[in-house]
Amino acid sequence: MKLDSLDHQLLKYLQQDAKKTTKELALLLGLSNTAVYERIKKLERQKIITNYVALIDKEKVEKDFMVLCQVKLSQHVKNNIIQFEREVLKLEEVLECYHVSGDYDYILKVLVKNMDAYRKFIIEKLTVISGIGSTQSTFVIKEVKNTTLIVS
Amino acid sequence: MKLDSLDHQLLKYLQQDAKKTTKELALLLGLSNTAVYERIKKLERQKIITNYVALIDKEKVEKDFMVLCQVKLSQHVKNNIIQFEREVLKLEEVLECYHVSGDYDYILKVLVKNMDAYRKFIIEKLTVISGIGSTQSTFVIKEVKNTTLIVS
DNA sequence: CCTGAAAATACAACGGT
DNA sequence: ACCGTTGTATTTTCAGG
Numbered sequence: 001m002k003l004d005s006l007d008h009q010l011l012k013y014l015q016q017d018a019k020k021t022t023k024e025l026a027l028l029l030g031l032s033n034t035a036v037y038e039r040i041k042k043l044e045r046q047k048i049i050t051n052y053v054a055l056i057d058k059e060k061v062e063k064d065f066m067v068l069c070q071v072k073l074s075q076h077v078k079n080n081i082i083q084f085e086r087e088v089l090k091l092e093e094v095l096e097c098y099h100v101s102g103d104y105d106y107i108l109k110v111l112v113k114n115m116d117a118y119r120k121f122i123i124e125k126l127t128v129i130s131g132i133g134s135t136q137s138t139f140v141i142k143e144v145k146n147t148t149l150i151v152s
Numbered sequence: 153m154k155l156d157s158l159d160h161q162l163l164k165y166l167q168q169d170a171k172k173t174t175k176e177l178a179l180l181l182g183l184s185n186t187a188v189y190e191r192i193k194k195l196e197r198q199k200i201i202t203n204y205v206a207l208i209d210k211e212k213v214e215k216d217f218m219v220l221c222q223v224k225l226s227q228h229v230k231n232n233i234i235q236f237e238r239e240v241l242k243l244e245e246v247l248e249c250y251h252v253s254g255d256y257d258y259i260l261k262v263l264v265k266n267m268d269a270y271r272k273f274i275i276e277k278l279t280v281i282s283g284i285g286s287t288q289s290t291f292v293i294k295e296v297k298n299t300t301l302i303v304s
Numbered sequence: 305c306c307t308g309a310a311a312a313t314a315c316a317a318c319g320g321t
Numbered sequence: 322a323c324c325g326t327t328g329t330a331t332t333t334t335c336a337g338g
Contacts (some may be wrong), residue, residue, distance in 0.1 A: 003213070011213070014206035018170055021332060032306055037334075048212045053205060053300050054166035060200045061155070061163070061304035068252065068259060085296050097297040100220065102290045107220060111302060138254045144237050145249040148205050148300065150263060152213035173313065184324050189315075 001046060006031070008152060010039055011048070015149045018052045055148070058111065065114050066140035069126070070104035072133040080131035087129045093121050104136065153198060158183065160304060162191055163200070167301045170204045207300070210263065217266050218292035221278070222256035224285040232283030239281045245273050256288065 003011075006029055013020055013028060022036045029036060043049045058064045073080050088097045088108065096109040108126075112118050118137075126135065155163075158181055165172055165180060178188045195201045210216045225232050240249045240260065248261040260278075264270045270289075278287065 001212070011206070011208055015208060016203075016205065018204040018206045023332075033333095034307085034335085035305055038305085041334095046212070048209055049206050050209050051168075051207050052170040053168065053207060054163070054170045054201050055203050055205060055300060056163055056167060056302055056304075057200055057202050058302060060153075060198070061302065063302050063304050066250070068250070089297055092301075092303040094297060095299055095302070096295075098218070098220070098292045099294040099296055100290050100292055106296070107290070138252050138259065140250045140252055142251040143248075144251055144258070145241055145246060147247055148207060149244075150208055150210060150213060150215050150247070151244045152208075152215055175313075185314095186325080187323055190322090193315095 003048075003152075007039060007043065010036070011043065012149070012151065014040070014049065062113050063111050065112050065118060066143065067110045067112075067118055068138040068140065069108040069110050069122075070136045070138070071106040071108060071126075072104045072135070073106075073131050074133035075131065076105070077131075084129055084131055091121075091125055093125070155200070155304075159191060159195065162188070163195065164301070164303065166192070166201065214265050215263050217264050217270060218295065219262045219264075219270055220290040220292065221260040221262050221274075222288045222290070223258040223260060223278075224256045224287070225258075225283050226285035227283065228257070229283075236281055236283055243273075243277055245277070 009029060010025065013025060022033050022040070025031075025040075026033050026036045031039075040049070071084075073084060084106070085097075085099075088094050088106075093110050093112050094108050095111050098107050099105065100107050110118065110121065112121055122135065122137075126132070161181055162177065165177060174185050174188045174192070177183075177192075178185045181188060183191075192201075210218075223236075225236060236258070237249070237251075240246050240258075245262050245264050246260050247263050250259050251257065252259050262270065262273065264273055274287065274289075278284070
């Protein structure tokens with residue numbers, strides 16, 4: 001579970017380009033092919049690397065209307081919380097959901113095609129979940145930065 | 153640029169597991185190896201697939217203190233905006249930054265090790281950017297959902 | 305951690321439906 | 322557009338030291 005400097009470098013490279021071959025990485029790190037291979041396998045076994053994914057261009061698939069939606073539950077009973085969190089997991093429009101401090105209970109990052117789709121999402125999918133008190137929408141004017149790279 | 157049902161399925165699979173081989177994908181889609189290969193290459197050429205990345209476990213690299221930080225600029229002049237956005241891109245603690253509607257101008261998703269690190273981030277990195285008016289922090293109690301999968 | 309070799313996959317180009 | 326086949330190149334994977 002202890003990561004050395006080479007592991008950190010390796011993680012950084014793989015978080016930027018998972019298609020890098022062990023050969024390329026070996027060259028970058030000054031290690032042999034197999035040493036890199038074994039390190040990657042170890043990181044996968046330890047679930048430090050959870051998975052490999054393709055990232056796609058939101059605009060090119062017509063999904064570039066993003067809204068940060070704050071949600072307040074009507075009552076903070078356990079059942080409401082469990083229920084809301086379970087339902088949110090099922091909604092494909094919700095990319096991220098955080099239980100947060102402050103006035104509202106949750107902040108959701110919602111991605112849809114356009115305002116119409118958002119209206120539909122709110123009316124037909126979000127507010128039909130029982131236990132929701134109120135919601136407030138903050139619209140994204142521009143995505144300035146969005147990275148999956150965690151520097152550790 | 154037009155995507156058919158098979159392209160969409162392909163994107164969905166690759167967004168969930170980029171390590172799937174063309175052989176496996178061919179089986180899933182009911183296509184030949186070469187057909188799948190050509191489709192993937194097309195999606196890459198069209199930059200619909202922008203890149204492939206490894207995702208890592210935040211907790212296991214001791215980076216699981218997340219804060220949503222709202223930022224207001226002191227004046228909405230072009231220079232302030234340009235400057236702020238340029239500086240934010242450089243901050244590795246800022247995973248996401250959105251220019252938004254509402255009371256505040258920006259919402260930042262910030263990831264650090266702990267509260268101490270956050271305090272340090274605010275004092276030494278964020279508020280030293282010129283043109284910043286005020287900030288407000290919303291702390292993440294629990295990450296309920298976080299996916300990179302965009303269903304199109 | 306290394307070298308070296310086998311197995312699997314990716315990549316490219318063909319003619320054919 | 323898709324299929325199948327044939328290559329070859331490259332990469333992954335795993336011995337054994």
